[in-house]
Amino acid sequence: AQSVTQLGSHVSVSEGALVLLRCNYSSSVPPYLFWYVQYPNQGLQLLLKYTSAATLVKGINGFEAEFKKSETSFHLTKPSAHMSDAAEYFCAVSSTDSWGKFQFGAGTQVVVTP
Amino acid sequence: DVKVTQSSRYLVKRTGEKVFLECVQDMDHENMFWYRQDPGLGLRLIYFSYDVKMKEKGDIPEGYSVSREKKERFSLILESASTNQTSMYLCASSLRGRRGNTIYFGEGSWLTVV
Numbered sequence: 001a002q003s004v005t006q007l008g009s010h011v012s013v014s015e016g017a018l019v020l021l022r023c024n025y026s027s028s029v030p031p032y033l034f035w036y037v038q039y040p041n042q043g044l045q046l047l048l049k050y051t052s053a054a055t056l057v058k059g060i061n062g063f064e065a066e067f068k069k070s071e072t073s074f075h076l077t078k079p080s081a082h083m084s085d086a087a088e089y090f091c092a093v094s095s096t097d098s099w100g101k102f103q104f105g106a107g108t109q110v111v112v113t114p
Numbered sequence: 115d116v117k118v119t120q121s122s123r124y125l126v127k128r129t130g131e132k133v134f135l136e137c138v139q140d141m142d143h144e145n146m147f148w149y150r151q152d153p154g155l156g157l158r159l160i161y162f163s164y165d166v167k168m169k170e171k172g173d174i175p176e177g178y179s180v181s182r183e184k185k186e187r188f189s190l191i192l193e194s195a196s197t198n199q200t201s202m203y204l205c206a207s208s209l210r211g212r213r214g215n216t217i218y219f220g221e222g223s224w225l226t227v228v
Contacts, residue, residue: 009154032214043118043204043219044157051214090156094213099164100145101172102217104157 002027002093004074006105014113019063019078021108023091026072032094033074034102035065039087047089050074061085086112117141118220120205126226133192135223137205144210146188147217148172148180151202160203163188164210195227 007022025031032051036044048059055067061084065076074091091105121136139146145164149157159172161180169180177199181189188207192199205220 034216036219041222043221044206045219046216049214049216097213099162099170100208100210100213100215100217101147101159101162104149106154106156 002031002095002103004033004091004093004103004105006089006091006108008108009106010109010111012111012113013081015083016080019076019081019085019110021076021089021091021110023065023074023076023105024072025074025091025093027093033065033067034092034094035059035063035074035076036090036092036104037061037087038090038107044090047076081110081112083112083114086110118205118207118218120203120220120223122223123221124224126228127192127195129196129227131192131195131227133195133225133227135190135192135203135205135225137188137190137220138186139188139205139207139218140186141207141218142185143207143218144185145208145215145217146182147206147208148178148188148190149204149206150174151204151222157204160190192225195225197227199225200227201225 003026034049035047092102095101147162148160163182179191203223206217208217
Protein backbone atom coordinates (compact mmCIF):
# COMPACT_ATOMS: atom_id res chain seq x y z
CA ALA A 1 0.00 0.00 0.00
CA GLN A 2 1.10 3.54 -0.67
CA SER A 3 1.48 6.05 2.14
CA VAL A 4 3.18 9.32 2.99
CA THR A 5 4.36 10.70 6.30
CA GLN A 6 4.82 14.40 6.88
CA LEU A 7 7.21 15.23 9.70
CA GLY A 8 5.98 18.10 11.78
CA SER A 9 2.37 19.22 11.95
CA HIS A 10 3.36 22.86 12.50
CA VAL A 11 6.36 24.79 11.23
CA SER A 12 7.16 28.40 12.07
CA VAL A 13 9.57 30.33 9.85
CA SER A 14 10.71 33.92 9.75
CA GLU A 15 10.01 35.99 6.69
CA GLY A 16 12.97 35.63 4.34
CA ALA A 17 14.15 32.35 5.89
CA LEU A 18 14.29 28.93 4.25
CA VAL A 19 11.10 26.89 4.23
CA LEU A 20 11.65 23.12 4.54
CA LEU A 21 8.73 20.72 4.76
CA ARG A 22 9.49 17.03 5.07
CA CYS A 23 7.68 14.17 3.38
CA ASN A 24 8.64 10.50 3.33
CA TYR A 25 6.80 7.95 1.25
CA SER A 26 6.23 4.24 1.18
CA SER A 27 5.47 2.65 -2.14
CA SER A 28 5.65 -0.82 -3.64
CA VAL A 29 6.11 0.63 -7.12
CA PRO A 30 7.86 3.74 -8.46
CA PRO A 31 5.82 6.54 -6.90
CA TYR A 32 4.09 9.55 -8.31
CA LEU A 33 4.34 12.27 -5.66
CA PHE A 34 2.56 15.57 -5.21
CA TRP A 35 2.61 18.64 -3.00
CA TYR A 36 -0.57 20.63 -2.54
CA VAL A 37 -1.16 23.92 -0.68
CA GLN A 38 -4.34 24.97 1.09
CA TYR A 39 -4.90 28.60 1.97
CA PRO A 40 -7.42 29.43 4.71
CA ASN A 41 -10.99 28.54 3.81
CA GLN A 42 -10.03 27.27 0.38
CA GLY A 43 -9.57 23.95 -1.38
CA LEU A 44 -6.24 22.37 -2.26
CA GLN A 45 -4.12 23.72 -5.07
CA LEU A 46 -1.34 21.81 -6.81
CA LEU A 47 2.15 23.15 -6.05
CA LEU A 48 4.18 20.58 -7.96
CA LYS A 49 4.37 16.92 -8.86
CA TYR A 50 6.98 14.24 -9.53
CA THR A 51 6.20 11.71 -12.24
CA SER A 52 9.59 10.02 -12.77
CA ALA A 53 11.17 12.65 -14.99
CA ALA A 54 13.66 15.05 -13.35
CA THR A 55 14.29 14.39 -9.66
CA LEU A 56 14.28 18.13 -8.87
CA VAL A 57 10.82 19.49 -9.53
CA LYS A 58 10.00 23.17 -9.66
CA GLY A 59 6.54 24.38 -8.81
CA ILE A 60 4.56 27.55 -8.43
CA ASN A 61 5.35 30.43 -6.06
CA GLY A 62 9.08 29.62 -5.91
CA PHE A 63 8.70 26.16 -4.34
CA GLU A 64 10.66 23.11 -5.39
CA ALA A 65 10.99 19.52 -4.23
CA GLU A 66 13.63 16.86 -4.70
CA PHE A 67 12.84 13.17 -5.11
CA LYS A 68 15.41 11.00 -3.32
CA LYS A 69 14.79 7.31 -3.86
CA SER A 70 17.53 6.21 -1.45
CA GLU A 71 15.89 8.18 1.35
CA THR A 72 12.30 7.62 0.18
CA SER A 73 11.81 11.36 0.56
CA PHE A 74 10.18 14.20 -1.33
CA HIS A 75 10.90 17.29 0.78
CA LEU A 76 9.51 20.69 -0.22
CA THR A 77 11.66 23.82 -0.03
CA LYS A 78 11.52 27.52 -0.72
CA PRO A 79 14.66 29.64 -0.27
CA SER A 80 12.96 32.71 1.16
CA ALA A 81 9.61 32.64 2.96
CA HIS A 82 7.00 35.27 2.27
CA MET A 83 4.05 36.17 4.45
CA SER A 84 1.75 34.85 1.73
CA ASP A 85 3.24 31.34 2.19
CA ALA A 86 1.29 30.90 5.41
CA ALA A 87 -0.93 27.94 4.64
CA GLU A 88 -1.28 24.21 5.13
CA TYR A 89 0.77 21.94 2.90
CA PHE A 90 -0.05 18.36 1.98
CA CYS A 91 2.16 15.69 0.49
CA ALA A 92 0.41 12.95 -1.49
CA VAL A 93 1.25 9.75 -3.35
CA SER A 94 -0.74 8.27 -6.20
CA SER A 95 -2.08 4.77 -5.66
CA THR A 96 -0.73 1.79 -7.58
CA ASP A 97 -3.85 1.31 -9.65
CA SER A 98 -4.94 3.51 -12.51
CA TRP A 99 -8.07 4.81 -10.80
CA GLY A 100 -6.26 7.96 -9.82
CA LYS A 101 -6.70 7.77 -6.06
CA PHE A 102 -4.22 9.53 -3.79
CA GLN A 103 -3.05 8.94 -0.24
CA PHE A 104 -2.49 12.24 1.57
CA GLY A 105 -0.27 13.05 4.50
CA ALA A 106 -1.67 14.66 7.64
CA GLY A 107 -0.53 18.10 6.55
CA THR A 108 1.94 20.70 7.82
CA GLN A 109 0.70 24.11 8.92
CA VAL A 110 3.21 26.85 8.06
CA VAL A 111 3.26 30.08 10.04
CA VAL A 112 5.41 32.95 8.76
CA THR A 113 6.54 35.54 11.31
CA PRO A 114 7.71 39.06 10.42
CA ASP B 115 -8.47 26.20 -16.00
CA VAL B 116 -10.22 23.31 -14.36
CA LYS B 117 -13.08 24.38 -12.19
CA VAL B 118 -14.63 22.22 -9.51
CA THR B 119 -17.59 23.93 -7.90
CA GLN B 120 -19.15 23.00 -4.60
CA SER B 121 -22.50 24.69 -4.38
CA SER B 122 -22.65 25.08 -0.59
CA ARG B 123 -19.67 26.53 1.27
CA TYR B 124 -21.16 26.58 4.76
CA LEU B 125 -24.02 24.46 6.08
CA VAL B 126 -25.53 23.91 9.51
CA LYS B 127 -27.78 20.88 9.83
CA ARG B 128 -29.53 19.13 12.67
CA THR B 129 -28.81 15.59 13.83
CA GLY B 130 -30.85 13.10 11.83
CA GLU B 131 -31.34 15.36 8.81
CA LYS B 132 -30.59 14.13 5.30
CA VAL B 133 -27.84 16.25 3.79
CA PHE B 134 -26.85 16.66 0.15
CA LEU B 135 -23.51 18.11 -0.90
CA GLU B 136 -23.31 18.90 -4.59
CA CYS B 137 -20.25 19.14 -6.81
CA VAL B 138 -19.87 20.03 -10.48
CA GLN B 139 -16.73 19.97 -12.65
CA ASP B 140 -16.35 21.55 -16.06
CA MET B 141 -13.39 19.64 -17.55
CA ASP B 142 -15.03 16.41 -18.70
CA HIS B 143 -13.09 14.41 -16.12
CA GLU B 144 -14.03 10.77 -15.69
CA ASN B 145 -12.94 10.53 -12.04
CA MET B 146 -14.61 12.36 -9.21
CA PHE B 147 -13.90 12.10 -5.49
CA TRP B 148 -15.28 13.09 -2.13
CA TYR B 149 -12.77 13.61 0.67
CA ARG B 150 -13.25 14.54 4.28
CA GLN B 151 -10.68 16.78 5.97
CA ASP B 152 -10.16 16.85 9.73
CA PRO B 153 -7.33 18.49 11.72
CA GLY B 154 -4.39 16.14 12.19
CA LEU B 155 -5.88 13.48 9.94
CA GLY B 156 -5.30 15.02 6.53
CA LEU B 157 -7.69 14.06 3.75
CA ARG B 158 -9.56 10.79 3.86
CA LEU B 159 -11.35 9.38 0.84
CA ILE B 160 -15.06 8.73 1.35
CA TYR B 161 -16.14 7.63 -2.14
CA PHE B 162 -14.97 7.97 -5.68
CA SER B 163 -16.54 7.49 -9.07
CA TYR B 164 -14.75 6.61 -12.30
CA ASP B 165 -17.77 6.93 -14.59
CA VAL B 166 -21.44 7.81 -14.64
CA LYS B 167 -23.42 5.61 -12.25
CA MET B 168 -20.20 3.91 -11.10
CA LYS B 169 -18.94 4.30 -7.55
CA GLU B 170 -16.41 2.73 -5.27
CA LYS B 171 -16.00 2.97 -1.51
CA GLY B 172 -13.01 4.80 -0.19
CA ASP B 173 -11.45 4.54 3.23
CA ILE B 174 -14.36 5.88 5.32
CA PRO B 175 -17.68 5.25 3.51
CA GLU B 176 -19.78 4.48 6.59
CA GLY B 177 -22.67 6.89 7.01
CA TYR B 178 -22.33 8.26 3.47
CA SER B 179 -23.63 7.48 0.01
CA VAL B 180 -23.05 9.09 -3.39
CA SER B 181 -24.81 9.65 -6.66
CA ARG B 182 -23.43 10.26 -10.14
CA GLU B 183 -26.17 10.56 -12.72
CA LYS B 184 -24.25 12.88 -15.03
CA LYS B 185 -20.56 12.97 -15.81
CA GLU B 186 -20.04 16.48 -14.49
CA ARG B 187 -21.95 16.09 -11.22
CA PHE B 188 -21.12 14.06 -8.11
CA SER B 189 -23.26 14.28 -4.99
CA LEU B 190 -22.44 13.22 -1.45
CA ILE B 191 -25.36 12.21 0.73
CA LEU B 192 -25.48 11.93 4.48
CA GLU B 193 -28.59 9.80 5.05
CA SER B 194 -28.93 10.76 8.72
CA ALA B 195 -26.44 13.38 9.80
CA SER B 196 -24.61 12.91 13.07
CA THR B 197 -22.40 15.27 15.06
CA ASN B 198 -19.29 13.22 14.24
CA GLN B 199 -19.83 14.13 10.60
CA THR B 200 -19.08 17.77 11.34
CA SER B 201 -16.15 18.41 9.03
CA MET B 202 -14.82 20.01 5.88
CA TYR B 203 -15.81 18.11 2.73
CA LEU B 204 -13.77 18.43 -0.44
CA CYS B 205 -14.85 17.37 -3.89
CA ALA B 206 -12.24 16.69 -6.56
CA SER B 207 -11.90 15.43 -10.11
CA SER B 208 -9.24 14.04 -12.44
CA LEU B 209 -8.74 12.36 -15.77
CA ARG B 210 -8.83 8.59 -15.70
CA GLY B 211 -6.18 6.21 -16.95
CA ARG B 212 -2.81 7.32 -15.59
CA ARG B 213 -1.43 7.27 -12.09
CA GLY B 214 0.23 10.65 -12.41
CA ASN B 215 -2.87 12.58 -13.34
CA THR B 216 -3.44 15.62 -11.14
CA ILE B 217 -6.47 15.78 -8.86
CA TYR B 218 -8.24 19.16 -8.90
CA PHE B 219 -10.18 20.32 -5.86
CA GLY B 220 -13.19 22.46 -5.14
CA GLU B 221 -13.15 25.10 -2.43
CA GLY B 222 -14.73 22.86 0.17
CA SER B 223 -17.98 22.67 2.09
CA TRP B 224 -17.94 23.26 5.82
CA LEU B 225 -20.65 21.16 7.45
CA THR B 226 -21.68 21.59 11.06
CA VAL B 227 -24.14 19.09 12.53
CA VAL B 228 -25.81 20.24 15.74
